Amino acid sequence: MVRLLQTTPPGGVEFAQCLAIARRIDSKDENSWYREWMGSAEDLRAEASALAQSGALEGGRSKWLRAIDYYEAAASGFGSCAERHQAVVAGIRGCALDFLGAGLSPGxxxxxxxxxDYPLEAYFLPAPHASEPAPIVICICEPGHRKEKSLLALAGHAAERGLSLLVADLHGPGLSSRFDEIVGRRDLESAIGSVMDYVCARDDVDDTRIAVVADDWSSSYVARGIALDSRYAAAVCDAGLWDIHERVCLSRRLTPDERACLPGASDCRVARQIMCPLLVALPGRGWLRADIATRLVAQMKRDHLDVTLKIFETDRDGPLDVGQCNDFIFDWLATRLSGQPRMRN
Known part of the structure; x- marks a missing residue:
């Protein structure tokens, strides 16, 4: 509930709706939380479909996104109830499937x-009105994240720029996520290579113009997954910042002799291994201070010249304008996918 309100502009209709739902929850009824949030999510999903059918796809997309927020809120109110979990996942997937079937270019x-024995599932949206293989943006969700919200959040940005979009996560197909089976694997990053193999094999994709973006922008998972793969034309990830951050934190707990065995904090190994232009996008109030990020990216540029750092600032009392941030990111991606040659190491 707190996370939901933090992403909702205060004083608006959506904020008031959240408070109205919260007021209807009866603390003496253990089913009340789930019932109220699920009911509100279903109502929003129906409203979204009605808007899309009337031609207001953008309005529908916004309501589907909000419905997913409500489904996720419903999920936070119960423990390991498999039946309710599947109902929530079905609702979230339903929002994405409704959207895929509503656009001018059905996904x-x-x-x-x-x-x-563990395939991946993804949503693919072709570039609108494309008569030949089109450039594509692959969105890779962090381990544990679901792909539906990213599909709805990014689809418009890709379509406006003539880009296809593929969004993938690690939950596997269907309603019963098997993520717990693979979460401890050391080779999770290999999933990114499998997604790239699939995309390159599609006849409707220009395999010389493929970009990748992490669902939360500054992803070390994506950075590791694309290292040494020359097929990418551009990438939005953390370029190894988290790796450096971990080494610095670890070094503070070691003796001087032990510390000497670690690579230096300025050793940007991950960035050196990424073979395409990089955008490091960070919120102004995030896990890494802006001044530290600026210094580290400046160090990266010694080994990887084409690294861009973008810090998204916010008003002190307001949430980050994610749509505006994604506009910047997709403008950057579209420029890199405009047919310019890829950078070679």
Missing amino acids: EVVTIPWLD
Whole structure:
């Protein structure tokens, strides 16, 4: 509930709706939380579909996004109830499927081979009105994150710039997520290579113009997953900042002799291994202070010349304008995918 309110501009209709739902929750009724949030999510999903059918796809998209927030709020009110969990996942997936079928260029649900018994699932949206193979942006969700919200948040940005979009997560196909089976694997990053293999094999994709973006922008998971892969034309990830941050934190707990065995904080190994232009996008109030990020990216530029740092500032009392941030990111991606040659190491 707190997280939901933190992403909602205060004083607006959506903020008032959240408070209205919260007031209807009966603390003496253990089912009240789930019932109220699920009911409100279902209502929003129906409103979204009605808007899309009337031609107001953008209005529908906003309501589907909000419905997913409400489904997620419903999920936070119960423990390990499998039936309710599946109902929440079905609602979240339903929002994405409704959207995929409502656009001018209908999207599809695709299955991507990965592990022998564990395929990946992704949503693919073709570039609108494309008559030839189109450039594409791959959005990779952080381990544990679901892909539906990213699909709805990014689809418009991609379509406006003539880009196809593929959004993938690690939950596997269907309603019963098997993520717990693979979360401890050391080779999770190999999933990113499998997604890239699939995209390159599509006839409607220009395999010389493929970019990747992390669902939360500054992802060390994506940075590690694309290292040494020359097929990417551009990437939005943390470029190894988290790796450096971890080494610095670890070094503070070691003796001087032990510290000497670690690579230096200025050793940007991950960035050196990424073979395409990089955008490091960070919120002004995030896990890494802006001045530290600026200094570290300046160090990266010694080994990787094409690194751009963007700090998204916010008003002190307001949430980050994610739509505006994604506009900047997709403008940057569209420029890198405009047919310019990829950078080679």
